[in-house]
Amino acid sequence: MSSHHIVRENQEPALFIANPDCLVDEYLNQLLEWSPTIITLAEHYESLKAREIKIDVVLDNQGLESHVLEEHISLIPYSDSYIGPLFSYLKEKNNFAVNILTDIVEIALYLPYLGDFNINLINNKGKTLFVKKYEKWLPKGFNLFIELEEGKLGEMQNLKPLGDRDYAVLNDGFVSIPQQESYFIISEEL
Known part of the structure; x- marks a missing residue:
């Protein structure tokens, strides 16, 4: 007997990969099983693509040209911090839950968003x-x-x-x- 899961858009938390090396592949693969919206930083795009992880959104402070990305990928520029643009994108998509792969566990970065978003930080x-x-x-x-x-x-x-x-x-x-x-x-x- 097999089980089938129907996942509606934005039902699962988005996955923001701020640091792809802070979580072993076994756990990362578990997060990817549900096909979440995957967001990362421009500096990690190529390495994640090489690992065959399908990226949906790239946050960019390096001046990437959109033609270097695959067609379906949204490119969101930012200058100082990626936190504001990340949560603006999630709000625009009505996705109010996000798992973030990061070694930086600091509540101050996320305080302005905690009233609206369910935020989980994940690392080893x-x-x-x-x-x-x-x-x-x-x-x-x-x-x-x-x-x-x-x-x-x-x-x-x-x-x-x-x-x-x-x-x-x-x-x-x-x-x-x-x-x-x-x-x-x-x-x-x-």
């Missing part, structure tokens, strides 16, 4: 989420890294502290962190 260290509340079923022993800019998280359920910001799940079941006033960072192991 794990999957990082920016949330105000967290609730998820996890297996016993699963590790989380939690970083809060200010204040305390309150009563966490089913977690034991391992160190400064490291926690482990006590028992198979739901882990929860109550609603916060501001966003905090939580990283899950892959």
Whole structure:
């Protein structure tokens, strides 16, 4: 018996490859299985094309000529930071979820967009989420890294502290962190 998935446009998070080398191919291939919209920087276009990864959008600060790209690819120029043009493109396409391959885990870059977008940062260290509340079923022993800019998280359920910001799940079941006033960072192991 086979299973068939019907994926509507923009139902799956887009995939923005800011750093193609920060995630092993096994996990990258899992992200590519759902055929997301794939966005990258001009400097990574050729290497991703050589790996037979189909790019949909290239963010360019190198003055690329559109004729060097395959026909279907959108070219979006930017000058200072690619963050604004990335989220403008996603909003224009009504895609409000994005997985970003990057080693740079910094909430300040994404704060202006967190109210409208579901943003996950992914690299070999794990999957990082920016949330105000967290609730998820996890297996016993699963590790989380939690970083809060200010204040305390309150009563966490089913977690034991391992160190400064490291926690482990006590028992198979739901882990929860109550609603916060501001966003905090939580990283899950892959």
